[in-house]
Amino acid sequence: MVDKNKIAIITTVASFKLYTKTATLFPKGTTKIVIDGTQGMYGIDSIHYMFRKLKNKGFEWIIMADEDIFFYDSELIFDLIQHMKSNDLDICGVRDGGMIGHRNNNPEAINTFFSVLNFKKIAEKYDQKEIMTYQRYFPNLYQDKDYAALPYKYDVASLKEPYYCFYFWAHHKGYKFLYLDTINPVGEDAIGNIILLPNGQKIAFHSWYARAYEVYEDQTLRIGGFLKDFKINDMTVDWATVTVMKDNLHNWKKRFRKIIKKLIRTS
Template sequence: MESLKNKVAIFTTVANFELYEKTSNLFPVGIQSYVIDGRNGMHALHSIFYMFKKLKKEEIDWLIMADEDVIFKNPQAVFGLIEFMKENNYSVSGVRDGGVIKHRNNNPYVINTFFSILNFKKISKLFNKSEIIRNQYINKGEFEEDLSELVYGFDKENLYEPYYCFYFWLRRKGEKILFLNSKMIEDENEQISNEVFDANGTTLLIHTWYARSYGKNEKHTARIDEVLKQISFASNPRKPIIFKDTFFFIKMQVSKTVKKIKMKLS
């Protein structure tokens, strides 16, 4: 297990460092943490591309992606999940973005990026940005799977998130996704968060959502703090390696302006 830890890292695109300082105490112990400073708007597909760019020279076999509103309950269980993925040739694991979470009725053939595990070493060798971008489409009936146990709504042809192309690309490359089970936490004070389980059915984490609202919105701050109160943990402060694309916001504004000009000219 120790040899595995040396090749595992955890990565977070952080929009709310106040929340990250609390939840990162619960991250798996003994692995390096990496952060992209997302306060300039970097997230989703841009974050994925930037992640591969910045980490390509690191000796990482497996990469855990976890948002700052993810609260681990059994953090060390990720290593057992990685072993399961290795044994069964899975390149990605995560929770479907449709049919599993009450307020996410999108595409069930891809995951939501709030939490996932990537076979980073393998995917890095395949990585091709221009190829990935061209995969933001889905053919009817292309990924037929048994979805009969999904309890919430979904749309098989949905392209809601721009990052779907990354997972469509992987699937078209023949890479396997392990879809993790999840259930909503539903009591009188909490009907937003979802609990995620590993391959053996053990609770792994709770995703509270609305990280950007923490410390700004009273309802969501109290709700997330209540989840944190239910988990006992010792202080395990992180010393993450932080990356930031200083000119990202400017580049996005320029890109939007160019697109508007092209639309007017056409």
Template sequence: MSSINDSKTAILSTVINFELYRKSAQLFPKNTKKYVIDGTNGMHGLQSIFYMMKKLRGKGIEWLVMADEDVLFQNSELVSEIIQKMKKGNYTVCGVRDGGLLSHRNYNPFLINTFFSIINFKEIESNWDKKQLVKNDFVLDNEFDDDIKGLKGMYDVKSLYEPYYVFYLWLRRNNKRFLFLDSNHPFEEDQISNTVYFENKILLHHTWFARAYGTNEKHTKRINAIFDLLNFESNIEVNPVVFKDKWYYLSAKVSKWIRRIMRRLRIKKKEERIK
């Protein structure tokens, strides 16, 4: 493992399985500040992004690597090379398309999946506008000109499958450049995990099913097989800065309850108008 020679680069993980994180984080680039959002209370996706901006703004971070705990780096030194390419090419976001590459992700190919990404946090921080961001929950015909004809898998250019898509749609509609990485399923006995490449070099393996690690025999064995592939023997103590919104579970329940009531009231008013 090598370090990123940039003190203004950090790594953030939204974690639901701390047992897995304590192992996988040892494969993260060394000497890089690690932050964790505790997702054991249900926080993830778009809400995690909002919380990320709340907790990390003003900390002097220029580049932020977002990596789930089921991401196992094989060549973490490539992160530094990717950032250098992003700087030179004026890219704001780097990641893997959420359609057209992986067998079980056939959604929007113009956007990325958040299991791994690198973002120009400084740029996003300076332009952050949550109110405008949430207005981007829609797709337009022929809006983006990416050449996706060569994608080997299924995809849906009109998909809004993930709520966090609005974050990336907001960025794209503000003319921010995306650097897309290649990915596939290279393991014959494991058609769930995928490998991510940068310029034909293996960057990392994403195992999926983080929640199941340590409790489900099939997925634990499958994930451990990749640890074995990486000759993982390290026992480094990982001490990230952990953020947790202790009221999130309750507030999410209340918000869901309010939305349900409002929906019923709208239905009732509609029925009354019809009568």
């Protein structure tokens, strides 16, 4: 059986106003953790930060879910994790190429809007410096792969997202992947996608454009419609149940790295 106490659901939050509503749908019994992404922390930096901060905290499974994830039935997440445990699977999520109309990127990398990790197992080998060397094209990763069933375009050479290196590294370390199917478009909405479990059940809807919520009118109205559809427009998460983490030095470290790179290029 899945031990809920050893599962954390982590969101790198760009829009706290959206998170405070959608987090009310997150699975009960798990630890809710927020990484403050409002000052530029996201992607691979967020993944590295997560592993540094949580490695020795006793978590066995990590669910990465953005604040624009709307769970239909969050209890299904435990069925998914049990399925992964029973089948010795370590990482799952939706491909970032070939599965969603507006994501025509790498079919072997997972988009981090929703990804489940066997955190305990992966943390044993996690090496930040090594992982950063994997942001490159690996021809052998795509050999003997049949992508004919993918409904949309893809690009096996795509390095669009800097966090791809984490998933490429995991492939080369022998971690086993479960690629989830998804539905896109959803009704008249061409952007959003529905995440499916291996048995075809709908677990969550992903709206995209969380950063645009209450910034741009069109996406605010669009996402606001989903909040009403899921009946959470007037709900707010109990912040006493949420742990918020913030790397206050992130921007300084980022600027420092840019300066060093510039010096190296000009030397």
